[in-house]
Amino acid sequence: KQEVTQIPAALSVPEGENLVLNCSFTDSAIYNLQWFRQDPGKGLTSLLLIQSSQREQTSGRLNASLDKSSGRSTLYIAASQPGDSATYLCAVKAAGNKLTFGGGTRVLVKP
Amino acid sequence: DAGVIQSPRHEVTEMGQEVTLRCKPISGHNSLFWYRQTMMRGLELLIYFNNNVPIDDSGMPEDRFSAKMPNASFSTLKIQPSEPRDSAVYFCASIPQEGSYNEQFFGPGTRLTVL
Numbered sequence: 096k097q098e099v100t101q102i103p104a105a106l107s108v109p110e111g112e113n114l115v116l117n118c119s120f121t122d123s124a125i126y127n128l129q130w131f132r133q134d135p136g137k138g139l140t141s142l143l144l145i146q147s148s149q150r151e152q153t154s155g156r157l158n159a160s161l162d163k164s165s166g167r168s169t170l171y172i173a174a175s176q177p178g179d180s181a182t183y184l185c186a187v188k189a190a191g192n193k194l195t196f197g198g199g200t201r202v203l204v205k206p
Numbered sequence: 207d208a209g210v211i212q213s214p215r216h217e218v219t220e221m222g223q224e225v226t227l228r229c230k231p232i233s234g235h236n237s238l239f240w241y242r243q244t245m246m247r248g249l250e251l252l253i254y255f256n257n258n259v260p261i262d263d264s265g266m267p268e269d270r271f272s273a274k275m276p277n278a279s280f281s282t283l284k285i286q287p288s289e290p291r292d293s294a295v296y297f298c299a300s301i302p303q304e305g306s307y308n309e310q311f312f313g314p315g316t317r318l319t320v321l
Contacts, residue, residue, distance in 0.1 A: 137314060138314040141310065141312075144309040194239075
C-alpha cells in the first residue's frame, strides 16, 4: 500500500528565505506526482505536476524535483513571501487513477 | 470556466439525518473524484467515476455512504444516516480524462458538521 509522508509538518521562515518542502513515498511505481497548495478553509490548488519520466518542473518561483528510485520529491519556493503562507500537499498517482496524499506541510512566512 | 462547483459550502446537521452533497465538475471533464479531509486521516479518496460510471469505491467507509453520477455534469454524495464521526470537509475533483498526464482540479469543498 502506497504511503506518502511529508516532513516537517510545519515550517516557519522569515520573508525572503527559500523554502524547501519534502515529500517521500514508499512505492516507486507511480505515474506522476502533484504538488498542491491549500489555504485555510479553501480547496486545493494545483501547483506543479511531474510525470514519472521527468526529473523536475518549474513554474515561476516554484521548482519541484522528483527522484522516483528513492521515492522522493522536493518543492522549492524561492524568495518566500507572506502570501506563500499555506499548507502544501504532495500526492502521487499510481495504478487505478488514485491519488494518495501526504499529510501536508503548514508553512508560515513571517514579514 | 467556473471550476469545480460544490454545494452547499457548509452543512450542519444532527446525527441520524440524511445529508446530500453536490458537485458539478468542470465542463468536458470525464472523471470525477470524491475525497474526505479530516485532521486525523488527512485527504482520502472515497470514490471516483469515469464517464459517469463508478470505477473504484473501495474508499467509501461503509454502507451509509453512497455516490451517484446521473450525468456528466452532476454528482452527489449521500450519507444516510449521518454520524458525528462523518464531520469533515468533503472535496470533489475532476480531470479531463483518465490517464497519467492530467492534473486534478478541486472544488472549494463542503464542510460538514454532524452534531
